[in-house]
Amino acid sequence: MRTSILSIIALLTFALAPAWADHHVSTVVDGLDNPAGVAIQPETGHLFVSDSGASRVIRVVDGKAQDVITGFPVDVYGKGPMYNIGPLGLLFLDKNTLVVGGGGLKDGEELLRVYKVPAAGEPAIGADKMAASFNLAENDDVKGEGNFYALAAIGNNVFVTCNGDDTKGWVARATIKDGTLTNYERFLATKEATEVDAPVAAAISPRGELVIGQMGEITVPGDGLLTFYNAHNGKMLLNLATGLSDITALAYSPKGQLYATDFMWTDTKEGGLFQLISKEEDGKQSIEAKRIETLDKPTAIAFGLDGSLYITVIGTGEGDAKGGKLLKIEPGL
Amino acid sequence: MRYITCLLFAISCATAGAADEYELQYPLGLKPMRLPKDNELTEAKIELGKQLYFDPRLSRDDTISCASCHDPKKGWSNGDHFATGVRGQRGGRSAPTVINSGYSYFQFWDGRAIMLEGQALGPIQNPIEMDLTLEECVEKLNAIGGYRKQFQQVFGTDVTSAGIAKAIASFERTVLSGNAPHDKFKAGDESALSEAAQRGSKLFFGKANCSACHAGPNFSDAAFHNVGVGMDKDEPDVGRHSETKLLGDRGAFKTPTLREIARTAPYMHDGSLKTLKDVVEYYSKGGHSNPQLDEELFPLKLTAEQKADLVTFLKEGLSSADYPDIEPPALPK
Numbered sequence: 001m002r003t004s005i006l007s008i009i010a011l012l013t014f015a016l017a018p019a020w021a022d023h024h025v026s027t028v029v030d031g032l033d034n035p036a037g038v039a040i041q042p043e044t045g046h047l048f049v050s051d052s053g054a055s056r057v058i059r060v061v062d063g064k065a066q067d068v069i070t071g072f073p074v075d076v077y078g079k080g081p082m083y084n085i086g087p088l089g090l091l092f093l094d095k096n097t098l099v100v101g102g103g104g105l106k107d108g109e110e111l112l113r114v115y116k117v118p119a120a121g122e123p124a125i126g127a128d129k130m131a132a133s134f135n136l137a138e139n140d141d142v143k144g145e146g147n148f149y150a151l152a153a154i155g156n157n158v159f160v161t162c163n164g165d166d167t168k169g170w171v172a173r174a175t176i177k178d179g180t181l182t183n184y185e186r187f188l189a190t191k192e193a194t195e196v197d198a199p200v201a202a203a204i205s206p207r208g209e210l211v212i213g214q215m216g217e218i219t220v221p222g223d224g225l226l227t228f229y230n231a232h233n234g235k236m237l238l239n240l241a242t243g244l245s246d247i248t249a250l251a252y253s254p255k256g257q258l259y260a261t262d263f264m265w266t267d268t269k270e271g272g273l274f275q276l277i278s279k280e281e282d283g284k285q286s287i288e289a290k291r292i293e294t295l296d297k298p299t300a301i302a303f304g305l306d307g308s309l310y311i312t313v314i315g316t317g318e319g320d321a322k323g324g325k326l327l328k329i330e331p332g333l
Numbered sequence: 334m335r336y337i338t339c340l341l342f343a344i345s346c347a348t349a350g351a352a353d354e355y356e357l358q359y360p361l362g363l364k365p366m367r368l369p370k371d372n373e374l375t376e377a378k379i380e381l382g383k384q385l386y387f388d389p390r391l392s393r394d395d396t397i398s399c400a401s402c403h404d405p406k407k408g409w410s411n412g413d414h415f416a417t418g419v420r421g422q423r424g425g426r427s428a429p430t431v432i433n434s435g436y437s438y439f440q441f442w443d444g445r446a447i448m449l450e451g452q453a454l455g456p457i458q459n460p461i462e463m464d465l466t467l468e469e470c471v472e473k474l475n476a477i478g479g480y481r482k483q484f485q486q487v488f489g490t491d492v493t494s495a496g497i498a499k500a501i502a503s504f505e506r507t508v509l510s511g512n513a514p515h516d517k518f519k520a521g522d523e524s525a526l527s528e529a530a531q532r533g534s535k536l537f538f539g540k541a542n543c544s545a546c547h548a549g550p551n552f553s554d555a556a557f558h559n560v561g562v563g564m565d566k567d568e569p570d571v572g573r574h575s576e577t578k579l580l581g582d583r584g585a586f587k588t589p590t591l592r593e594i595a596r597t598a599p600y601m602h603d604g605s606l607k608t609l610k611d612v613v614e615y616y617s618k619g620g621h622s623n624p625q626l627d628e629e630l631f632p633l634k635l636t637a638e639q640k641a642d643l644v645t646f647l648k649e650g651l652s653s654a655d656y657p658d659i660e661p662p663a664l665p666k
Contacts, residue, residue, distance in 0.1 A: 079583075079627075080579060080625065081579070142539070166545035167542060167545050195548055195550070197545075217555070217557075220438070220439075220556045266577065
């Protein structure tokens with residue numbers, strides 16, 4: 001226990017070169033409608049984005065968006081502001097197999113879907129043409145699950161953050177078998193562990209721990225948590241306040257540095273990309289969230305094969321134009 | 334560190350007396366409170382705050398103290414659906430309990446004040462509560478030798494409004510309720526809750542969905558939700574919306590603690606529900622429907638027995654034998 005916590009701390013620690021010293025943000029694609037997920041295709045390095053409000057998953061090649069999967073169900077999130085959401089989290093099991101977390105159906109009916117993706121240049125497929133799909137239905141004891149926001153994999157396990165039963169705050173787990181998924185089930189009751197709502201962001205630490213960004217209440221600033229769990233048995237290893245408000249995404253850079261996006265629901269002008277740096281306060285392990293970039297409603301991040309960081313933001317459209325963007329920060333983080 | 338600070342501020346440390354520092358004792362089930370850095374607890378400050386809290390001279394006609402509306406004999410509330418201030422004037426919202434209010438960052442039903450220090454001067458200046466300007470209040474208290482002397486001892490100044498706020502807030506932080514049958518049960522004492530209360534507890538943290546919002550040691554997520562109360566009126570109290578102007582906050586109020594809830598009827602921000610039975614009945618129907626109704630409210634379809642069990646849990650499980658029944662102190666002359 002002791003060594004494992006120390007090692008986790010070590011993972012957060014080494015901020016050797018100040019990563020925020022020089023970086024360049026550029027727009028890869030714009031005009032997206034509430035993009036809420038990004039993944040990099042193995043081998044090709046192509047970017048895949050959940051263009052959530054537009055009910056599709058796209059591939060971005062040379063700055064151009066191509067439809068890959070279209071026709072996902074779309075639902076409204078929030079009571080004002082309101083966001084149309086359809087497909088959310090994306091994860092490649094291999095070059096041809098993409099897992100898509102849904103957000104457009106009712107809790108309990110919501111689907112985690114596995115697709116064989118068409119190659120670049122081939123026609124898009126319909127959202128109902130999945131190779132497999134899974135839900136977490138209601139039963140006598142628990143509510144149904146929905147909004148499968150973030151996906152992270154290690155070994156044979158895929159972890160999925162859910163947003164149905166707010167008394168438990170489930171992270172679900174599926175097993176990778178024969179190039180697809182099986183056994184999709186509730187795994188970790190994060191709210192019982194942390195007493196804070198809403199597991200949203202997920203990542204795997206370089207040491208193999210499951211790292212969850214707990215969003216907390218959208219009406220309360222500063223309540224976002226970073227929690228490390230043993231990915232095998234779900235045991236909570238470390239739970240830290242971050243000072244961030246609404247963590248939407250987590251990712252480790254190739255240098256092993258941890259980054260998070262904060263949506264900052266109560267004041268979205270303050271949202272951004274942060275590096276989470278370990279520090280000691282009053283003799284206790286804690287986190288400093290160092291602002292790298294201010295961003296307009298960031299939703300997801302992923303590091304590309306070359307170490308570039310890709311970020312989806314909902315943005316603010318002018319008139320009828322959609323403000324969603326895929327942004328890129330050059331390698332170096 | 335403290336030693337160095339004292340060297341730098343030798344005079345104020347000498348008078349404030351570092352040895353005087355007060356360790357809050359947290360009853361079973363409660364967690365350490367986040368204390369503001371510029372208002373450490375001391376015995377003398379808490380004692381001063383207690384006098385101020387119970388002193389009707391903080392009102393224009395010497396009739397109303399904080400305790401008039403937040404009475405230790407009435408669950409630190411007032412047993413009425415609205416509050417009555419100077420000259421019998423009535424406000425439009427019910428008086429929340431002060432118990433465990435030190436845990437809330439946001440104060441008031443709509444969160445318009447931050448921390449207890451930010452709240453304490455509000456009622457003094459409110460024309461329908463205590464109706465003094467701060468200058469008048471400070472002048473009045475400075476004319477009372479006993480207060481002048483204590484302010485000199487505690488703050489090294491005559492009476493100031495900042496000092497009043499700090500002292501009252503410090504006292505309020507000591508008004509804690511924990512170690513209730515629920516806490517003992519959770520800590521392993523299986524005889525602490527009756528069978529009915531245990532069934533109620535299971536519902537509370539499960540199917541009845543109460544812990545989606547009434548979560549954590551204080552049974553509050555410290556956030557704002559629209560549970561529909563008063564939303565059937567033509568011009569409803571918009572609650573949090575008046576602060577944030579976010580549509581989603583229309584009709585949202587701060588989730589109140591449920592500790593000692595049996596003592597604080599009537600319930601809700603408008604005191605519209607007389608008994609806990611009425612409250613459970615209200616939730617069972619799913620609350621008054623309105624566009625901003627929280628997603629976590631829906632018809633629960635509870636049986637009569639389940640409703641009774643929930644009420645039993647609230648009454649029996651959350652009422653502590655160590656209720657903070659604090660007697661009014663002798664007031665300074």
